[in-house]
Amino acid sequence: MATLLRQARLDMTAPWACNAAAARVSLTRAIVQIAGSFSVISAPRFELATKHSAALGGANFSYIETLWTEAQQNAACNAIHDGSSRLCRWLLQCADRIGSEHLLVTQEFLAEMLGVRRTTVTLLAQELQKRGILRYSRGRITILDRAALEACACECYNVVRNISLGAVPGVSRQSQII
Ligand SMILES: [Zn+2]
Numbered sequence: 001m002a003t004l005l006r007q008a009r010l011d012m013t014a015p016w017a018c019n020a021a022a023a024r025v026s027l028t029r030a031i032v033q034i035a036g037s038f039s040v041i042s043a044p045r046f047e048l049a050t051k052h053s054a055a056l057g058g059a060n061f062s063y064i065e066t067l068w069t070e071a072q073q074n075a076a077c078n079a080i081h082d083g084s085s086r087l088c089r090w091l092l093q094c095a096d097r098i099g100s101e102h103l104l105v106t107q108e109f110l111a112e113m114l115g116v117r118r119t120t121v122t123l124l125a126q127e128l129q130k131r132g133i134l135r136y137s138r139g140r141i142t143i144l145d146r147a148a149l150e151a152c153a154c155e156c157y158n159v160v161r162n163i164s165l166g167a168v169p170g171v172s173r174q175s176q177i178i
Contacts (some may be wrong), residue, residue: 007078034098070160081154083116087124088153090114091134093142093160102144127150 041049050057077086090113095101105127111118117146125136135142143149150157 001100011060031173033094033109034124036098066160066164069163073160077154077156081156083120084112084124084127085152085154086114088128088149089157091141092134092146092149092153092157093144095146101146103141103143104139105141106139127137 001092019133049172050060052116075140077089081089087110090110091103094103094105107121110121110125114121125134128149129136131148133143133152
């Protein structure tokens, strides 16, 4: 599982489809977590564009590397880090990607993302709220103390953030989004 940047591409099957006639079947399920607008381009047109632009091709390659790194980091994170630190990591990544400290996510959704029970998310969010780190109400989360939230997150947050900062040229953390 990985979250995508604002400038991200979603379908990752094209780079490995060497034969243009090969069937292109996505093996993944994509979920839009935050509402917004987006553009669509066919895989053949996108591939053509990357072949004609070294900058776009390079940015695309860097992005794919970053996405795979994040997926691997998240797999390890889910296996070894506790729910609280993973919740903090996920909230920070989500905030970075939408460029806002206000998140519209339900506890059910967070539970699914983290692979824990909804009641666990409730307890974890209550604890963070009690400490003044965030405010949670009816599917709205506001990060009140980013530094404290970062201190509570596992190291995976910084690992993925540092890699993603170098992945998309000219994109700062504040301008990234899912
Ligand atoms: Zn982790």
